[in-house]
Amino acid sequence: xxxxxxxxxxxxxxxxNKKSLKCEQHMGHRAMYWYKQKAxxxxxxxxxxxxxxxxxxxxxxxxxxxxxxxxSLLNLHLHALQPEDSALYLCASSQEKGNTGELFFxxxxxxxxx
Amino acid sequence: xxxxxxxxxxxxxxxxxxxxxxxxxxxxxSNIQWYKQRPGGHPVFLxxxxxxxxxxxxxxxxxxxxxxxxxxxxHITATQTTDVGTYFCAGLHGTASKLTFGTGTRLQVxx
Numbered sequence: 219x220x221x222x223x224x225x226x227x228x229x230x231x232x233x234x235n236k237k238s239l240k241c242e243q244h245m246g247h248r249a250m251y252w253y254k255q256k257a258x259x260x261x262x263x264x265x266x267x268x269x270x271x272x273x274x275x276x277x278x279x280x281x282x283x284x285x286x287x288x289x290s291l292l293n294l295h296l297h298a299l300q301p302e303d304s305a306l307y308l309c310a311s312s313q314e315k316g317n318t319g320e321l322f323f324x325x326x327x328x329x330x331x332x
Numbered sequence: 333x334x335x336x337x338x339x340x341x342x343x344x345x346x347x348x349x350x351x352x353x354x355x356x357x358x359x360x361x362s363n364i365q366w367y368k369q370r371p372g373g374h375p376v377f378l379x380x381x382x383x384x385x386x387x388x389x390x391x392x393x394x395x396x397x398x399x400x401x402x403x404x405x406x407h408i409t410a411t412q413t414t415d416v417g418t419y420f421c422a423g424l425h426g427t428a429s430k431l432t433f434g435t436g437t438r439l440q441v442x443x
Contacts, residue, residue: 258436258438259435259436260420260433260434260435260436261375261420261433262433263430263431266429266430273429274429274430308374308375319380320365320377320380321365321367321375321377321422321431322377323374323375323376324374325373325374326374
């Protein structure tokens with residue numbers, strides 16, 4: 219079982235669609251992350267939120283738009299994606315920014331862009 | 333940018349054999365973490381090492397952090413089929429506030 223919940227588990231979308239990925243944690247963690255993982259590759263950091271503020275954007279294209287409505291929730295809004303954006307999108311949380319402790323990952327949202 | 337390489341990329345062992353994966357950073361690390369990702373699953377934290385030369389054990393798993401804090405290793409004694417998965421190291425560089433994941437080692441264990 220994971221304490222970070224991601225929905226949906228699977229998503230298929232066309233290049234003109236708008237969709238959102240959602241992530242929730244109730245561990246009181248103050249840092250939340252979005253990672254992208256392609257098959258047989260390591261997770262790649264996309265965004266970091268610390269105390270609900272965006273603190274790191276790893277030069278991610280604007281077709282990915284993160285949002286942190288409150289300390290427990292993290293969204294990733296998707297618009298006009300490309301087929302190469304197909305990947306497993308992982309949400310993670312940690313007690314504080316700076317990764318001084320373990321990252322708790324959700325099970326991921328597997329995205330396919332047609 | 334910071335790079336963290338792992339070798340081997342892939343290893344196939346018979347159950348009962350030992351396994352080691354090595355992690356090397358191009359720059360000095362503040363700490364290093366290890367994660368395991370089962371096929372079709374998500375990364376799960378195993379351990380964190382902070383001190384130079386640190387060695388930690390978890391049952392059949394032994395983790396080491398190099399003296400120069402630029403490399404680390406994970407050794408599994410007497411592998412079991414439940415050890416199957418990809419093992420990632422992840423290093424925190426200096427004052428950077430983000431982990432850099434290693435390239436990963438995929439372990440396959442057969443009976």
